Amino acid sequence: EPEVTQTPSHQVTQMGQEVILRCVPISNHLYFYWYRQILGQKVEFLVSFYNNEISEKSEIFDDQFSVERPDGSNFTLKIRSTKLEDSAMYFCAYQGGQATTQYFGPGTRLLVL
Amino acid sequence: GQNIDQPTEMTATEGAIVQINCTYQTSGFNGLFWYQQHAGEAPTFLSYNVLDGLEEKGRFSSFLSRSKGYSYLLLKELQMKDSASYLCAVRDSNYQLIWGAGTKLIIKP
DSSP: OOSEEEEOSEEEEOTTOOEEEEEEESSOOSEEEEEEEOTTSOOEEEEEEETTEEEEEOTTOOTTEEEEOTTSSOEEEEESSOOGGGOEEEEEEEEETTTTEEEEOOOEEEEEO | OOEEEOOSEEEEETTSOEEEEEEEEOSSOSOEEEEEEOTTSOOEEEEEEOSSEEEEETTEEEEEETTTTEEEEEEOSOOGGGOEEEEEEEEOTTSOEEEOOOEEEEEEO
16 A cells, blocks of 8 residues: 555646645655656656755756645645646655655646646 | 666567566666556556666566666566556666656456
8 A cells, every 4th residue: 555645636627727736645754756647658757855845856847836745744746827738647756665665656637628 | 868768568478478678878876666557557666676686576577787777577477467567767876766668568368
């Protein structure tokens, strides 16, 4: 069983609207990641989060994106003004295990119309 | 640039053995991971290699040659439930995962 849950599982939104995707850790981990995967394409790194701060972000993670840990537990990924090309699966992942492996949450499927 | 290559699709027969290859060119190397991803689901961790050689875990084995920038995932006694995409990912010098596009494995009865 994954040690993170993600809500919502599916979201449909209109272009230009703001969306907030949530990742809820079940256990205490220090490293968290957000990835996206456009249908039929490779997994793409968005941002990593360590000890409540952004540690790395990709070129994809522009000003339209932001991450927060508003209550010290849940992580949120916000897309301010969605575009059609933001339609994808968004995965939250945590780092754990001996090999500092990344384990993925179940994902949120975002569809922008 | 950083690049990971895997075959796009492979087909195998139930009960057989299949080998999925992965070659990589990355800025630094801190381990190679294989994940399984069923359609519409999240990737799930299968194996990790950081030293040269073979790692065996049940029906699945993974091999690494760092000098050749090469890995393979070996699946034995194939079952229908093994039909999925298999993703190769390399952790680079910045400890970021660089992902291949995945190999879609189709198992036929």
